[in-house]
Amino acid sequence: MLTDFGYILLFIVTGAIFVGVALFVAKLVRPDRPNEIKLMTYECGEIPFGDARVQFNNRFYIIGLMFLIFEVEILLLFPWAVVFKEIGWFAFAAMFVFVFLIFIGFIYELGKGQLKWDIPKPRVPRYVEGVGVVDDDYEEKKVNEAVLQTE
Amino acid sequence: MGMLDKKYHDSNIIIVGLESALNWARKNSLWYEQFGLACCAIEMMATAASRYDFDRFGIIPRSSPRQADVMIVAGTVTMKMASRILRLYEQMSEPRYVISMGSCSNCGGPYWEHGYHVLKGVDKVVPVDVYVPGCPPRPEALLEGFLKLQEKITGETILQKKESVK
Numbered sequence: 001m002l003t004d005f006g007y008i009l010l011f012i013v014t015g016a017i018f019v020g021v022a023l024f025v026a027k028l029v030r031p032d033r034p035n036e037i038k039l040m041t042y043e044c045g046e047i048p049f050g051d052a053r054v055q056f057n058n059r060f061y062i063i064g065l066m067f068l069i070f071e072v073e074i075l076l077l078f079p080w081a082v083v084f085k086e087i088g089w090f091a092f093a094a095m096f097v098f099v100f101l102i103f104i105g106f107i108y109e110l111g112k113g114q115l116k117w118d119i120p121k122p123r124v125p126r127y128v129e130g131v132g133v134v135d136d137d138y139e140e141k142k143v144n145e146a147v148l149q150t151e
Numbered sequence: 152m153g154m155l156d157k158k159y160h161d162s163n164i165i166i167v168g169l170e171s172a173l174n175w176a177r178k179n180s181l182w183y184e185q186f187g188l189a190c191c192a193i194e195m196m197a198t199a200a201s202r203y204d205f206d207r208f209g210i211i212p213r214s215s216p217r218q219a220d221v222m223i224v225a226g227t228v229t230m231k232m233a234s235r236i237l238r239l240y241e242q243m244s245e246p247r248y249v250i251s252m253g254s255c256s257n258c259g260g261p262y263w264e265h266g267y268h269v270l271k272g273v274d275k276v277v278p279v280d281v282y283v284p285g286c287p288p289r290p291e292a293l294l295e296g297f298l299k300l301q302e303k304i305t306g307e308t309i310l311q312k313k314e315s316v317k
Contacts, residue, residue, distance in 0.1 A: 029173060029309065032153045037241035042215060045235035045242075 062114050066106075073102055157312050170309045177220070177246060178304040181297065184219035184239065185212035189226025191253040191287040198290035210297060216243040221300070222277070223293075227255040227262065228270040240277040248304075250296050251279045254286045261286070 002010070041048040077095070084091050109115065125133050187195055199205045199212060213219045216239050228236060240249065251273050254260030262269035273279060280303060283296040 027153065028155045029169065030153050031156050031245040031309075033245060035241065037238055040238075040242065042217060042242055045239045047238075 059117065062109075066109065066115075069102060069105070073099065155310050157310065159310050160312060170307075171305075173309050174304050174307055177307075178301040179209045181208070181210045181221045181248070181300065182213045182219050183210060183221040183223050183250075184216050184243065185214050186239070187225045188228060188232060189253075189255060191225035191255070194287045194290055195223055195225045195252065195293060198293045203290040203294060205294075205297075208294075208297060208301075216240075219243050220246065221248045221250060221297075223250045223252050224256040224273045224277075224279075225252040225287075227260070228273045228276075229268050230270055231268075233270045233273075233276050236273065237276045246307075248280045248300055249273070249277050250281045250283060250293075250300060252283045252285075252293060252296070253288055254284065257282050257284065 076098070080091060080095050124136050126136065128134050128138065131138075187193075197203065199210075205211065210221075216222075220243075222236075222240055222243060224236065240247065251257050255262065255269065256273040259266060259269050259271035263271065270276065281296045281300045283292050285292050288296075
């Protein structure tokens with residue numbers, strides 16, 4: 001007599017047989033003629049280049065955040081402009097305080113140097129006769145080595 | 152190569168039954184690759200919409216050539232697009248079919264004489280199964296093209312070698 005786990009085993013075996021038969025029949029009758037283009041990554045008909053993983057500089061985060069703040073500010077300005085005439089000077093004062101607060105934040109951010117965008121000097125490899133492709137500090141390294149050897 | 156694909160010289164009674172079953176399955180699920188090149192694509196969209204209703208033939212659009220069976224070349228094939236079309240065709244899974252829709256993709260159409268940038272017929276780069284004439288063809292014409300393709304698929308041999316078919 002089968003135990004409860006025996007039934008589970010039966011189900012596993014039956015499932016495996018079903019999948020195996022289906023895959024085997026598909027293997028029997030399907031066309032299978034791979035070539036270089038067919039195995040290529042699908043890129044809307046273009047030749048794929050680069051990596052699928054694209055990195056963004058995380059300094060865009062601050063820029064994006066600031067953009068969002070000012071966008072929301074503009075969004076609030078629109079309904080304010082509609083009711084401005086009815087509410088009058090109180091609305092003007094309220095909005096002035098609001099914009100002023102955001103302006104203070106903006107100044108603070110400028111002062112912190114968040115919008116400063118230092119661009120690192122790129123490494124430009126180049127070709128040197130008899131040596132091959134080298135970095136642009138190749139000469140400095142060479143001089144340093146020479147100094148070390150003379151010492 | 153598949154294990155039985157194109158391996159037999161003679162027709163086999165069991166295999167014929169299997170073939171007709173496969174052909175039946177294939178011809179009733181002609182999923183087409185979703186891309187349009189010119190004004191013919193508008194007619195193609197109209198054919199897929201509710202009035203002409205591609206769906207009743209099991210013809211539905213797919214956004215990837217890996218899932219598509221048919222490529223409808225709907226419109227003017229420029230030289231620049233031709234290499235892309237070839238690549239898309241090669242990336243489709245087999246069996247794959249091509250319907251050339253409209254004068255432009257059939258033979259260059261109005262660009263036949265002075266079109267310096269137009270491929271004079273998409274059959275120069277990919278094998279075409281059905282040509283649908285018209286500029287652009289009406290949705291009925293495209294449907295007729297699909298029916299012709301279904302007829303073609305019905306007579307197809309899947310396991311027999313092509314040269315041994317009488």
